[in-house]
Amino acid sequence: MLDRKTWMTMALLLLPVALLVFGAEQVGVRLFERIAINLCISLALVVGLQVFMGNSGILSFAHIGFMGVGAYASAVLSIPAQMKGMALPDLYPAIADLQLQPYLAIAIGGLVAAAVAAVVSYPLMRLSDAAAVITSFALLVVLHTLMQHWSEVTNGPRTLFGLPNATDLHLAAAVAAGAIVIAVLFKESRTGVLLRASRDDETAAAAMGANIPLLRWRAFVLSALIAGIAGGLWGHFITSFSPNAFYLKETFVILGMLVIGGTGTVSGAVFGCFAVTFAFEGLRSIESGLNRAQIFSEQVVGLTEITLALAMIGILILRPGGLFATSEIGAMLFRRGAKAPPPLPGTPQAGPQEGD
Amino acid sequence: MTAAIQFLIDVLSLGGAYALMALGLVIVYGILRLVNFAYGELIMVAGYTLFLVGGTALPWLVMAAMAVLAAVLTGIATDYVAFRPVRAKSVTAVLITSFAFSTLLQNAALLFISPRPRNLPIPDMFSDTIQIAGVITPVRNVLTIAAAAVMLTLFAIVMKRTMLGIAMRAAASHFTMARMLGVPANLVISTAFAISGLLAGVVALFWLARSGTVVPGIGLGPLLVAFIATVIGGMRSLQGAVVGGFLLAFIDTGLNYSLPQDLLKFRDAFTFSLVILILLWRPEGLIRGPATGQRT
Numbered sequence: 001m002l003d004r005k006t007w008m009t010m011a012l013l014l015l016p017v018a019l020l021v022f023g024a025e026q027v028g029v030r031l032f033e034r035i036a037i038n039l040c041i042s043l044a045l046v047v048g049l050q051v052f053m054g055n056s057g058i059l060s061f062a063h064i065g066f067m068g069v070g071a072y073a074s075a076v077l078s079i080p081a082q083m084k085g086m087a088l089p090d091l092y093p094a095i096a097d098l099q100l101q102p103y104l105a106i107a108i109g110g111l112v113a114a115a116v117a118a119v120v121s122y123p124l125m126r127l128s129d130a131a132a133v134i135t136s137f138a139l140l141v142v143l144h145t146l147m148q149h150w151s152e153v154t155n156g157p158r159t160l161f162g163l164p165n166a167t168d169l170h171l172a173a174a175v176a177a178g179a180i181v182i183a184v185l186f187k188e189s190r191t192g193v194l195l196r197a198s199r200d201d202e203t204a205a206a207a208m209g210a211n212i213p214l215l216r217w218r219a220f221v222l223s224a225l226i227a228g229i230a231g232g233l234w235g236h237f238i239t240s241f242s243p244n245a246f247y248l249k250e251t252f253v254i255l256g257m258l259v260i261g262g263t264g265t266v267s268g269a270v271f272g273c274f275a276v277t278f279a280f281e282g283l284r285s286i287e288s289g290l291n292r293a294q295i296f297s298e299q300v301v302g303l304t305e306i307t308l309a310l311a312m313i314g315i316l317i318l319r320p321g322g323l324f325a326t327s328e329i330g331a332m333l334f335r336r337g338a339k340a341p342p343p344l345p346g347t348p349q350a351g352p353q354e355g356d
Numbered sequence: 357m358t359a360a361i362q363f364l365i366d367v368l369s370l371g372g373a374y375a376l377m378a379l380g381l382v383i384v385y386g387i388l389r390l391v392n393f394a395y396g397e398l399i400m401v402a403g404y405t406l407f408l409v410g411g412t413a414l415p416w417l418v419m420a421a422m423a424v425l426a427a428v429l430t431g432i433a434t435d436y437v438a439f440r441p442v443r444a445k446s447v448t449a450v451l452i453t454s455f456a457f458s459t460l461l462q463n464a465a466l467l468f469i470s471p472r473p474r475n476l477p478i479p480d481m482f483s484d485t486i487q488i489a490g491v492i493t494p495v496r497n498v499l500t501i502a503a504a505a506v507m508l509t510l511f512a513i514v515m516k517r518t519m520l521g522i523a524m525r526a527a528a529s530h531f532t533m534a535r536m537l538g539v540p541a542n543l544v545i546s547t548a549f550a551i552s553g554l555l556a557g558v559v560a561l562f563w564l565a566r567s568g569t570v571v572p573g574i575g576l577g578p579l580l581v582a583f584i585a586t587v588i589g590g591m592r593s594l595q596g597a598v599v600g601g602f603l604l605a606f607i608d609t610g611l612n613y614s615l616p617q618d619l620l621k622f623r624d625a626f627t628f629s630l631v632i633l634i635l636l637w638r639p640e641g642l643i644r645g646p647a648t649g650q651r652t
Contacts, residue, residue: 059448131639138628145625250457302463309460314452320445332557
């Protein structure tokens with residue numbers, strides 16, 4: 001069913017994940033392992049976001065919100081019963097004694113995120129362009145407000161602690177690999193192809209009978225499922241977090257990874273995630289080096305975000321589609337040697353043209 | 357009766373600020389059909405300018421003028437950095453570049469000034485109270501109402517009577533046609549950003565005076581307010597933005613007066629759910645903008 005280019009893409013995208021696990025285990029330093037786990041979780045998040053944004057062409061700000069839903073849902077289910085009195089003093093008595101295996105809790109967290117997404121997003125998928133973006137932004141704010149104030153299950157704006165540490169490198173890498181496989185398969189599936197048709201020309205796709213809201217809804221739910229699982233993984237890795245972990249700053253990082261790599265392709269999502277993570281770790285060590293040397297009177301903060309923002313703006317100006325704009329890495333390999341393709345036409349025209 | 361007047365003053369002063377914020381966002385959206393996510397940072401920039409010149413012996417009005425000027429310049433910079441290079445390429449790209457520009461400014465403030473709140477020079481007059489018809493209210497509220505009235509009147513005159521205003525309305529109604537008739541595109545867009553900065557700068561003075569401090573994340577609140585107000589009022593209608601601003605202030609103040617304490621903390625969730633519902637019911641907002649079609 002799938003052609004060899006797609007298989008090639010999948011293999012080439014799983015390779016860096018495998019190398020990462022292998023490398024981190026060979027080095028054996030705790031710090032590298034933590035970086036590798038974080039990278040795998042980011043990978044799942046970015047690839048999950050690509051499932052919706054890349055195929056539907058609609059910018060979504062709500063993704064991190066669903067990560068938060070997954071993290072909190074799995075936390076409520078997996079925090080040991082004796083810890084719950086302290087960690088979640090206001091928890092509803094009906095579920096106070098419930099304690100599931102962390103793996104099961106993470107999976108259920110993903111399903112809860114998908115269910116929330118399925119309910120709230122169904123009416124929203126009719127919207128396109130700016131209206132869709134603003135509603136997804138509004139959705140993020142609503143989810144954040146709920147996480148911050150629903151103290152029965154989230155401990156309010158305070159830090160929620162007591163999650164068992166269940167996420168190891170193998171689990172995180174397996175989830176990241178699973179997300180990549182799902183994203184590639186979804187892209188080539190009937191829904192994915194129709195959705196991409198609607199991205200390129202909404203009117204034409206609708207005229208040919210594509211039920212665009214339904215297609216978008218499927219992608220959105222799938223993307224929320226992946227985000228929810230990634231959220232549960234992250235929660236069981238970091239073991240304590242507060243609602244502010246799921247807000248604009250993280251949204252920005254995840255979006256930055258996807259945009260730099262290329263929204264339209266899974267290869268772009270994977271590549272952007274690796275590139276940004278390595279750049280971030282480098283900058284972070286510079287930052288902490290500067291802080292340790294106390295060259296400046298105050299702490300140096302925000303250097304990483306500034307660099308990421310500049311890189312995003314630069315990439316979007318030079319290559320609006322990101323580094324992997326339209327072709328997956330497998331297709332690029334097979335094309336090599338053949339005649340160079342004509343330059344691809346730009347994405348649909350947006351604002352007024354440059355110049356008078 | 358006193359309660360009614362108190363409510364009225366609260367709604368008008370909050371609504372005046374909201375309306376100016378919304379107007380600043382809509383003036384750009386109307387022409388470009390693109391949301392400026394870096395809009396809140398104009399208020400932050402005005403705040404930090406006020407803080408930076410606060411140590412000098414200049415009269416406060418001069419400081420305020422410099423803060424507004426900084427917001428105007430940042431508005432124009434937003435156009436040059438985040439919008440002009442990518443606006444012809446893709447909608448998503450512009451939304452992301454403006455989001456990136458907003459993060460850039462916020463983190464620049466973090467890096468070069470401080471993550472901690474900074475005190476602003478606010479004249480005593482702002483925090484004094486006066487009595488109107490038996491209601492004691494801060495002078496700041498009265499000044500906000502007055503400033504909003506002046507700005508809205510000025511804005512209406514510029515848009516209706518001057519060549520520039522007519523060109524901008526023409527561009528908002530049908531961009532391609534306006535350009536064919538000789539309206540310079542880049543000039544109109546940059547002017548829209550400058551006006552956006554002017555409105556944000558003026559509203560910043562009153563908004564920041566409430567707390568008297570500025571932090572790097574200060575812009576998020578005003579951005580959200582402007583979002584909700586424009587969506588309620590009509591994404592592309594200037595009158596709609598003003599109506600939306602006052603309506604939102606009415607809803608907010610009403611909820612403040614009526615909601616019990618344990619539900620009040622969910623107020624943002626309520627208002628944003630309202631936004632989602634309104635967009636579903638009327639994707640164009642309550643008041644339709646000028647008839648138009650394409651984005652090119």
